[in-house]
Amino acid sequence: EVGKRLADWDGRLSVAAVNGPSVVVVSGDADALDELLAACEADDVRARRIAVDYASHCAHVEAIEDVLLSDLAGIAPQASSVPFYSTVTGSVLDTSSLDAGYW
Secondary structure, three states: OHHHHHHHHOOOEEEEEEEEOOEEEEEEOHHHHHHHHHHHHHOOOOOOOOOOOOOOOOHHHHOOHHHHHHHHOOOOOOOOOOOEEOOOOOOEEOHHHOOOOOO
């Protein structure tokens, strides 16, 4: 349902995370997000903006990918003491494999 709604913004918005059957995070251009929020309100769809400084999990990250890979290259992943669930697959991930390329 969210994917169909985002089609109106032609790649300016992306599904950033699916946190549950009715909890989806959308990321992208700020003006497109404003328009999406207004459309959701008009359709009585519950939606709200999350206060963040950047648009993650979308095309915006691609513009800084090389810098991120360089800055995060020294990270040494460790095993988590609690289950870490992927927002992509919904399955538990082994956090000891989450290197710079993952983030």
